[in-house]
Every structure is written in C-alpha cells, then in structure tokens.
Amino acid sequence: MSNTALFQDKVVGDRMNRVDGRLKVTGAAQYSAEYQLPGLVHGALVGSTIAKGRITGIDTKAAERAPGVLAVITHLNSPKVPGFAAKSNPDEPPAIGQPLRVFYDERIYFNDQPIALVVADTLERARYAARLVKATYAPEEHRTNFEANKERGVLPTQAKRNPKSPQNDKDRGQKDGYQTAPVKLEAEYRHPSEMHNPMELQSIIAHWEAPDRLTVYDKVQAVKGTQRAFAKDWNLPEDNVKVVATFVGGAFGNGLHNWPHETAAIIGAKVTGKPVKLVLTREQMFTMVGYRPYTWQRIGIGATRDGKLVGITHESVGQTSSYEEFTESTLQQTRMMYACPNVSTRYRILGLDISTPIWMRGPGEATGAFALESALDELAHLLNMDPIELRLRNYADTDPDNGKPWSTKYLKELYQMGAERIGWSRRQLKPGSLREGDWLIGYGMGVGTFGANRGAAKVRAVLRQDGTVLLQSATTDIGPGTGTAMVQIAADALDMPTDQIRFELGNSTFPNAPSQGGSATVNTVGSAVLAACIDLKKKLQQLGGASFANVQPEQLTLTNGQLGLKANGGPRTAFADLCKANNGQDIEVTTEAKPGNERQQYSMYSFSIHFAEVRVHALTGEVRVTRLVSGADAGTIVNLKTAGSQMIGGAIGGIGMALHEGAVMDDRFGRYVTKDLADYHVPVHADAPPVEVFFVGKPDTIVDPLGTKGIGEIAIIGVAPAITNAIFNATGKRIRELPVTPDKVLLA
CATH class of the missing domain: 3.90.1170.50 (Aldehyde oxidase/xanthine dehydrogenase, a/b hammerhead)
Structure with missing residues (x-):
C-alpha cells in the first residue's frame, strides 16, 4: 500500500491545535x-x-x-x-x-x-x-575537577567487552591522517555540564x-x-x-x-x-536527576588547498560518576557526516565523585557537533572559503562510516533554503567586516544529524458503540504533542473526523510502547497507530459482510456514524449495526508494528541546519542573537504547528548552550555553586530572537510507512556552533569553551 494512496485528503501536515491543549491551559491536566x-x-x-x-x-x-x-x-x-x-x-x-x-x-x-x-x-x-x-x-x-583529572579517562567497559561497540577506538583509512594534509589545524573544545x-x-x-x-x-x-x-x-x-x-x-x-x-x-x-x-x-x-556531562574534545582536521578533506581525528573525554558508567554518542556525527577518507575517533569517560549524568536533548551528538562544526568553520577560514562551500565539496552521497546508501538525505536542499532565508550572501569572508555603530554583526551556520530510529510498539484501537474511536498505547508525551500527532495519523487512516478520535497514553496497563526518547516516537508509535487502524478497518469489513468484500482498507471510510466506501453511492452500514454483529460489543483490535531489516540495508538519519545572525558589542562583549533560521530534513511532517514548536524550542536550547548554561563546581566541597535558576542562567524571552523554521517535507518511507523521521534531537544539534561561528565572523575571536560570556569575548 502506497503512502500516497493512504493519505489523499489528509489531516497529516495540518497545523492542528493540540488535542490536550485546553486541559493544560485550564489546569485540568493532572501531573504526577x-x-x-x-x-x-x-x-x-x-x-x-x-x-x-x-x-x-x-x-x-x-x-x-x-x-x-x-x-x-x-x-x-x-x-x-x-x-x-x-x-x-x-x-x-x-x-x-x-x-x-x-x-x-x-x-x-x-x-x-x-x-x-x-x-x-x-x-x-x-x-x-x-x-x-x-x-x-x-x-x-574527593575528585570533582574535570580538568585536573582529565588524563585519568578510561575506555568504557562496554567497549572493552564488545569489540564492535561504537565506543571503541576506530580508524577509517589512515590513523590520524589529517596530519598529512597541506592545510590543517588542531583545537580543543570544552562543553560544561548542563542541568535538566x-x-x-x-x-x-x-x-x-x-x-x-x-x-x-x-x-x-x-x-x-x-x-x-x-x-x-x-x-x-x-x-x-x-x-x-x-x-x-x-x-x-x-x-x-x-x-x-x-x-x-x-x-x-x-x-x-x-x-x-x-x-x-x-x-x-541539579544533583539528583542527571545532566549533560562536562566534555573535553580535541579535533585535528586537514584538507587540500581546494577544500577536500584529507582527515579528521576527533577525541573526547566525557564525565561520569564513580559508581555508574554513562556514555553517549559524541563522535557519531564525525564518523558519518562528511566524505573524508581518513577518520579516527577515540572516546573515554572520566569517573568523578559526582552523581551520574544522563542523556540530554541531542545526547552526545549536540556536544560532538559543537566541536566538529566549529572545526569545519575554522578550516573554512584558513582556506578563505565559504563554510557552506566547504561542506558541499565534502558532501557524502553515501554513509562513509558503513558504505550504505541513505534512506533519504536532502541536506543540499537545506543548505540552499536556509542560506536564502538568513541572507547568507551578506556574510563577509573577512571577520569584523559588518558593523552598525558599536555592534559588530556576524553570520554562522552549523549542521546537525540524529539517527532516524524506529522500534516496536502496540496500539489498541476500539470502535465504541457511540461511534467514536479510542486508541491506547503506553507511550508518553513530554511536550511535542504526541497525542495530537497520533489523532491526525488515525484520522487519515480511518478517514474519520479528528474530534471523534481519542488517543490515551502514559499508562503501563496500555499496550507496550518504548520510552519517548531518541526522536523515535512518531516513527514507532505512529506506525503502530496506522497498522491498528488498518486492522480495525479489516475487522469492520468482515462484520459488514458481503457488501464490503474484496475492498481494500484504504477505500473504506468511517464517517457520519457509518462504515462506507470513499466512492460516492457505495454501501453504508451503521456502526450500531456493526456492533450488533459483534455480539453487541465494542469492536477492538490490538496491533503490533515493528521495523524490518531496513537498517541492515540503509543508513537512516534526520538532518538539520541552523543559521545564526549575531551582534556583538565591541566595548562590552555582549552577544545578542538577532535571528535564527532552523531547517529540518525530517520526512513527513505530521503537524506543522507542533513540529515548528519543537524546532523553536531546540533553537532556544541551543542559545542556552552557546551563551548561558554551564554548571560551576566549588571543588573544595564538591558542590555546585550554580544550584538554582538565579545563578544557573537559561535563556529568557529577552534572549530569544525570532526563529524561522522550515522543513524539506519529503517523506522517507524506508524508515517507516508514514515517511516520518524524528525532529526532537536535531532541533538543537548544530545550533551552538552556528552561534559561536557567527561570533567569530563578527569579531575574529574564536571561543572554544562554552558558554560564551562577555569576559571570554573581551579576553579572546
């Protein structure tokens, strides 16, 4: 069954309001x-x-x-x-x-x-x-000072036990091959702990x-x-x-x-x-529920004088606790983003006397992208080349990490669409060229990626005797509007009005679903919703008898309290009669949907691009992000409104990463000084510029039958380096330690 056939007059893609929005704004929603x-x-x-x-x-x-x-x-x-x-x-x-x-x-x-x-x-x-x-x-x-103990980092236990672990040292081509390049640089980058x-x-x-x-x-x-x-x-x-x-x-x-x-x-x-x-x-x-770990990174990168990458070496040491190992994918983007013959990655963890870190939006990839995308910008400057042009010259048409074709990849379209929106043509190669009064103006960009993941999930679909459909699955909604997306998917699959569909979640008695994390919920649970709706149609078709025999499920419609055909003049059967045929009971199916072997054949990722315009005050070092443009290659967009909100939220989080957030430890006592929202700074309304969001909008039906790919992580991955690269373009000062505060700008 084709995606096109299923969604002809579709609700998917609409800017539909959240189905639980009224409950939340009126205080009727019950939290834990x-x-x-x-x-x-x-x-x-x-x-x-x-x-x-x-x-x-x-x-x-x-x-x-x-x-x-x-x-x-x-x-x-x-x-x-x-x-x-x-x-x-x-x-x-x-x-x-x-x-x-x-x-x-x-x-x-x-x-x-x-x-x-x-x-x-x-x-x-x-x-x-x-x-x-x-x-x-x-x-x-006690040991809480990361920099003083950095050399004590060790290979994670999982890597020692499993030679195929992605945390192991890896060399593609020549080890440390960047050193042979005509143009090369080496730089260290520091990313502080950030708190949930x-x-x-x-x-x-x-x-x-x-x-x-x-x-x-x-x-x-x-x-x-x-x-x-x-x-x-x-x-x-x-x-x-x-x-x-x-x-x-x-x-x-x-x-x-x-x-x-x-x-x-x-x-x-x-x-x-x-x-x-x-x-x-x-x-x-700040102390009991995890955080993004402090991470040190070192990148050596080299290219030919015409901008072809020769090699990248990316090393990272991430913080963990003394009692529990935490690892993340800090080096993954370096391994697969650019066509580079020689790539070496080395990952270590450092156990300190602190609580255990945990995944934080864009886990690992957001941290790694800060170093990688900054290094690409630095290399472009050495080559006197536009940063987009450098990336295009090293565009990977297949995954260089494993040789597999991409399921889909529309990153070139993102480059073009984003550059037009931000006014990239105004950007000057020479830093410090644009100025209005005391404000230096700069432009920067960064790329992000995250796996287009999909797991197994089950959904219960019930046609109730009142003519409504109830869907249940044990997923959760941490903010992106999961329930709304599932109602939209079901409305298209059933050809039924959205106000007659209810999606229930967040209860372990419901059919099995994985956690909401890793940008996989719509891919996973949405596919199960689609499958359950098709199975429900098939069951209704059987109860409807000969009138609906030899009809494909996508030709059926559930409207006006009747099962019918989308074609005018076809047979109609009332829901009440179908329930009578089901011994007077609601009509129920529970369906599981899971991926096949697609991941063995294809490399599947979402991609993002972020462009920043900043102004830096020449006398005080104050940095203001005046514009952000964020785009995503995320397959089918189920809800433009909630997807756009995810992208905006990620962009604001990226501003926090670049300019505001960073835990400060008093190593005398092993205790955080920044332990509340007065001392630990996060972006507020005054820090948030207009954020323009755009999507490629082309489906990826290899990832899942809906053609969706995740947005939640790529919304933040690449934002911080876009901002720091813009600061360099404005001032000529390269700052490699986050957050970028005025003192660092002035002293750089």
Missing part, C-alpha cells in the same frame, strides 16, 4: 504530583554535605519528635530493596553500571546524595523536620495498594521501562506494578532513568502504609 489519594502524606529528602566518604552517625531524634512526622528513614532502618543485590565486599564501591542504591549503606558518592527521607502529614512539616536531621561523616579526598530544568519538577506519588501491588504516579518518559525496573527492584510480577504518567511537564532526557528519589518514595510508602508524595526542590534537580 497532582493526584489526590486518600491518606496521602508527604516526603522530603535530606542530602549529604560531603562529596565522598562514610556516614559515621545520623541523629534523627529531633525530626522524629517534630509535629506530624510519621517516619524518618535512613540506611540504618530502611527496609531492604530485594533488587539491591548485596556486595561481596562492603568496602568495594558498587559494580560498574550499578545505579545508586538509596539508603543501602553508609557510603557517600556525591554531594547532596539522599541520606534520609522524612515523611509527614504535610509538605511544610516534612521539609521542616528534614532540616532537623543531622549527620556526621568520615570524609575522604524542565518546568515540572521531578515528582512521584508511590502507593502500595497491597503488600505485593504497587502503583506510582511518576514523572517519567518510559512507563513500561519504569514498570519493569520497579518490578525487578521489588521482586514483583510486572502486572503488579502500575505506572501512570498521563501528563509530563517537559523533559529533555532526565525521565529516561529511574532515580533514587523514586525508590525513596516507594520505601516511604512501604514503611508508613500510606501513599507518599515526593517532589524534588529546584536545588535537588
């Missing part, structure tokens, strides 16, 4: 901390005040005597979590890959590690009592409905993954754990991991026998 359960009580966490060592004593008496306190839980009295396997030697740190086991023992691995949970009848009482808990420690020398700060704080309500039955209302991106994790922790059948995340107030990847505060709340509910609500403070969001 807003459920009201009988007997609900509140928890507050106490964090350690050292970065490494042991708890030698913990005084909870004053907290236990405080008004309304029901329990104070520490490692001394916490019930043991069955899934927290005992260590063979108590003096050894947890095994590689072992998440922090909250209240497990007296060991401290990072500053503000949860050491106690106070449960009380009100939030205020819980927080007051938490301040009464006092601990004493035997501190040990969505609007909704991390929160959970944990409720033991029975000794062996657990329900949690949790801010997560994976209800099925969370269900499996908690079932394993507590030695329960998966069906005995229910996870609800109907609405998620923003997430950039921190909801893809289960954190100590969640288990702490579950322990608190076990001890008190009551539902326990635990909401992290904004300060705790």
Whole structure:
C-alpha cells in the first residue's frame, strides 16, 4: 500500500491545535504530583554535605519528635530493596553500571546524595523536620575537577567487552591522517555540564495498594521501562506494578532513568502504609536527576588547498560518576557526516565523585557537533572559503562510516533554503567586516544529524458503540504533542473526523510502547497507530459482510456514524449495526508494528541546519542573537504547528548552550555553586530572537510507512556552533569553551 494512496485528503501536515491543549491551559491536566489519594502524606529528602566518604552517625531524634512526622528513614532502618543485590565486599564501591542504591549503606558518592527521607502529614512539616536531621561523616579526598583529572579517562567497559561497540577506538583509512594534509589545524573544545530544568519538577506519588501491588504516579518518559525496573527492584510480577504518567511537564532526557528519589518514595510508602508524595526542590534537580556531562574534545582536521578533506581525528573525554558508567554518542556525527577518507575517533569517560549524568536533548551528538562544526568553520577560514562551500565539496552521497546508501538525505536542499532565508550572501569572508555603530554583526551556520530510529510498539484501537474511536498505547508525551500527532495519523487512516478520535497514553496497563526518547516516537508509535487502524478497518469489513468484500482498507471510510466506501453511492452500514454483529460489543483490535531489516540495508538519519545572525558589542562583549533560521530534513511532517514548536524550542536550547548554561563546581566541597535558576542562567524571552523554521517535507518511507523521521534531537544539534561561528565572523575571536560570556569575548 502506497503512502500516497493512504493519505489523499489528509489531516497529516495540518497545523492542528493540540488535542490536550485546553486541559493544560485550564489546569485540568493532572501531573504526577497532582493526584489526590486518600491518606496521602508527604516526603522530603535530606542530602549529604560531603562529596565522598562514610556516614559515621545520623541523629534523627529531633525530626522524629517534630509535629506530624510519621517516619524518618535512613540506611540504618530502611527496609531492604530485594533488587539491591548485596556486595561481596562492603568496602568495594558498587559494580560498574550499578545505579545508586538509596539508603543501602553508609557510603557517600556525591554531594547532596539522599541520606534520609522524612515523611509527614504535610509538605511544610516534612521539609521542616528534614532540616532537623543531622549527620556526621568520615570524609575522604574527593575528585570533582574535570580538568585536573582529565588524563585519568578510561575506555568504557562496554567497549572493552564488545569489540564492535561504537565506543571503541576506530580508524577509517589512515590513523590520524589529517596530519598529512597541506592545510590543517588542531583545537580543543570544552562543553560544561548542563542541568535538566524542565518546568515540572521531578515528582512521584508511590502507593502500595497491597503488600505485593504497587502503583506510582511518576514523572517519567518510559512507563513500561519504569514498570519493569520497579518490578525487578521489588521482586514483583510486572502486572503488579502500575505506572501512570498521563501528563509530563517537559523533559529533555532526565525521565529516561529511574532515580533514587523514586525508590525513596516507594520505601516511604512501604514503611508508613500510606501513599507518599515526593517532589524534588529546584536545588535537588541539579544533583539528583542527571545532566549533560562536562566534555573535553580535541579535533585535528586537514584538507587540500581546494577544500577536500584529507582527515579528521576527533577525541573526547566525557564525565561520569564513580559508581555508574554513562556514555553517549559524541563522535557519531564525525564518523558519518562528511566524505573524508581518513577518520579516527577515540572516546573515554572520566569517573568523578559526582552523581551520574544522563542523556540530554541531542545526547552526545549536540556536544560532538559543537566541536566538529566549529572545526569545519575554522578550516573554512584558513582556506578563505565559504563554510557552506566547504561542506558541499565534502558532501557524502553515501554513509562513509558503513558504505550504505541513505534512506533519504536532502541536506543540499537545506543548505540552499536556509542560506536564502538568513541572507547568507551578506556574510563577509573577512571577520569584523559588518558593523552598525558599536555592534559588530556576524553570520554562522552549523549542521546537525540524529539517527532516524524506529522500534516496536502496540496500539489498541476500539470502535465504541457511540461511534467514536479510542486508541491506547503506553507511550508518553513530554511536550511535542504526541497525542495530537497520533489523532491526525488515525484520522487519515480511518478517514474519520479528528474530534471523534481519542488517543490515551502514559499508562503501563496500555499496550507496550518504548520510552519517548531518541526522536523515535512518531516513527514507532505512529506506525503502530496506522497498522491498528488498518486492522480495525479489516475487522469492520468482515462484520459488514458481503457488501464490503474484496475492498481494500484504504477505500473504506468511517464517517457520519457509518462504515462506507470513499466512492460516492457505495454501501453504508451503521456502526450500531456493526456492533450488533459483534455480539453487541465494542469492536477492538490490538496491533503490533515493528521495523524490518531496513537498517541492515540503509543508513537512516534526520538532518538539520541552523543559521545564526549575531551582534556583538565591541566595548562590552555582549552577544545578542538577532535571528535564527532552523531547517529540518525530517520526512513527513505530521503537524506543522507542533513540529515548528519543537524546532523553536531546540533553537532556544541551543542559545542556552552557546551563551548561558554551564554548571560551576566549588571543588573544595564538591558542590555546585550554580544550584538554582538565579545563578544557573537559561535563556529568557529577552534572549530569544525570532526563529524561522522550515522543513524539506519529503517523506522517507524506508524508515517507516508514514515517511516520518524524528525532529526532537536535531532541533538543537548544530545550533551552538552556528552561534559561536557567527561570533567569530563578527569579531575574529574564536571561543572554544562554552558558554560564551562577555569576559571570554573581551579576553579572546
């Protein structure tokens, strides 16, 4: 069945308003901390005040005597979590890959590690009592300074165990082949830790409905993954754990991991026998739920004098914790973006006495693109060549990393469309050539890419007797408008009005779906919606009898309460009659959709391009991004409005990466100085220029039958280097350490 045949009079591509928009703006949407359960009580966490060592004593008496306190839980009295396997030697740190086991023992691995949970009848009482808990420690020398310990980086364990791991050292062609090039440069780039700060704080309500039955209302991106994790922790059948995340107030990847505060709340509910609500403070969001890791990168790059790449060597060291290895794909874009005969990549991780990092929008690729796209711009300057021309001369018509053809790639179109929109022809090769008064004007660009991933998912589709269709799947929506996209896909597949279709998500009792992450939700769950709708039509076709025999599903329509043919004058059967034929029941199908072997044959990626216009004040070093143009080669665009919003959000995040965000550690104490939104800067309205978004809009039906490819990650990948490259074009000053603050501009 062709994509064209399926979507003739399609809703896909419309600028449809969000189906849950009214619920959100009126406050009717229930987020994880807003459920009201009988007997609900509140928890507050106490964090350690050292970065490494042991708890030698913990005084909870004053907290236990405080008004309304029901329990104070520490490692001394916490019930043991069955899934927290005992260590063979108590003096050894947890095994590689072992998440922090909250209240497990007296060991401290990072500053503000949860050491106690106070449960009380009100939030205020819980927080007051938490301040009464006092601990004493035997501190040990800690390491939190990345630069001082950079040389201690090691090859990740997964790479040591698996020779085919992408984290292994890799050479294509000659090792460090850039060194033979007539024109070459070497440069180091530094990317600080960036913290997850969505609007909704991390929160959970944990409720033991029975000794062996657990329900949690949790801010997560994976209800099925969370269900499996908690079932394993507590030695329960998966069906005995229910996870609800109907609405998620923003997430950039921190909801893809289960954190100590969640288990702490579950322990608190076990001890008190009551539902326990635990909401992290904004300060705790900086220490307990992951972050983009501090990363050092070094690039050596060389080319012929006419701009043909000879070689690239890209090295990276990324930060992780001492107790759990975290890795990401920092070097992937370097391996596959440009036609270069000699590419060497080397990746290491550095364990420090800090909490574990986690994926953050554009994980790895956004960090790696800052170095790669900056180095390309530097090389173009050495060659006295337009940065777009340099990229076009090294355009890869097939994936140079594996030799496979692209499923689709319209990056050349993005170059042209973006350059026209930003007014690239105004850009001068010589930096500092454009000026208005005290403001220097510059233009820069950067390219981004991310895998066009697809997994397996199931969707339940039900034609109800009232003539509406209900769809259910255990995916989540962290902000991009998942429910709206699924309704649009279903409306086209069923040839049915959107207001008669409802999509329910965010509940582990629904059919299986993966986490919302990695830009794969529409590709994965959307394909399952499409398949379920086709199966529902087929079932209706069978119930309709001979009148609909030998008819293709795409010829059927569900309108005006009837099953009919799109062709005028064909047979019609009322939904009520079809339900009667189904023993008076709603008509239901559950369908799974999953990819085939396409990935073995093709290289599948989304692509983006970002152009920035900046103004830099010559006297103060202030940088203002005055325009951003962001384009995406992301296949079929299901909803132009919500897809555009994703691109704008990514662009603003890229401004934060380039100019504002960066955690600052006081290494004397191993504690962050920037631990709230007063000291840790993020872009605000005054920092956000007009962002023009455009899409190529050509489907990629190799990735999935809808022709979609992900947008969420590529919206930010390449934005930061576009801005820093524009700063260089404006000033002639190359800044390789983010964020670019006025002092760096003045001192460069």
